[in-house]
Amino acid sequence: MEQPTLKFDEKGLIPAIVQDYYTKQVLTLAYMNRESLEISIRERKTCFFSRSRQELWRKGETSGNRQHIASIYADCDGDALVVEVVKDGPACHTGSESCFFQPLYISEEITPFSYDGLYELIRGRKTEPKEGSYTTYLFEKGLDKILKKVGEECTEVIIGGAKRDKEETVYEIADLAYHVMVLMVEAGIGMKDVTAELARRHVVDHKVKQERMK
Numbered sequence: 700m701e702q703p704t705l706k707f708d709e710k711g712l713i714p715a716i717v718q719d720y721y722t723k724q725v726l727t728l729a730y731m732n733r734e735s736l737e738i739s740i741r742e743r744k745t746c747f748f749s750r751s752r753q754e755l756w757r758k759g760e761t762s763g764n765r766q767h768i769a770s771i772y773a774d775c776d777g778d779a780l781v782v783e784v785v786k787d788g789p790a791c792h793t794g795s796e797s798c799f800f801q802p803l804y805i806s807e808e809i810t811p812f813s814y815d816g817l818y819e820l821i822r823g824r825k826t827e828p829k830e831g832s833y834t835t836y837l838f839e840k841g842l843d844k845i846l847k848k849v850g851e852e853c854t855e856v857i858i859g860g861a862k863r864d865k866e867e868t869v870y871e872i873a874d875l876a877y878h879v880m881v882l883m884v885e886a887g888i889g890m891k892d893v894t895a896e897l898a899r900r901h902v903v904d905h906k907v908k909q910e911r912m913k
Contacts, residue, residue, distance in 0.1 A: 720785050728823075
């Protein structure tokens with residue numbers, strides 16, 4: 700693979716946008732010089748250059764919240780980096796998962812959506828029950844009810860797919876995804892558990908996988 704030509708600024712630095720490998724959430728913006736970039740690649744963990752302290756610093760060296768590097772990409776001009784990581788803990792020194800948590804502007808016309816946000820909303824209906832909430836109702840009825848709904852929605856997806864009705868199939872897949880996430884919360888399964896399993900399958904031999912499923 701041909702290495703891109705990088706353009707460091709007059710201080711020998713290049714901005715590095717750190718992104719969660721699984722969720723794609725932007726975690727932080729830091730800076731690297733040539734040495735910290737080389738260390739990051741060699742150790743497979745993020746190492747940055749602190750502009751305030753004028754020294755190298757390895758993320759998580761004191762907090763334990765290390766960031767294991769999955770990939771590093773340069774932009775088209777070679778003057779900025781995107782570093783995808785699997786993190787051991789919060790990225791921000793405040794304890795927040797991301798350094799970007801202070802809203803400056805939120806459009807009223809575009810409703811942001813993320814599976815992580817929906818998962819947290821569903822989990823909130825379990826930890827803090829809300830009267831009249833269908834999600835709270837499912838948790839109150841218990842596992843058998845949740846499993847029954849997952850089964851019903853699976854059938855609805857099959858029916859919609861068999862009819863080749865795109866609109867109906869999309870609707871039913873959304874219903875199924877929601878009920879599966881309710882099951883995940885009930886079973887104590889996090890979004891990262893599923894994404895990590897999906898990521899592992901990229902390196903599993905198909906025959907081995909088939910044998911496992913028998």
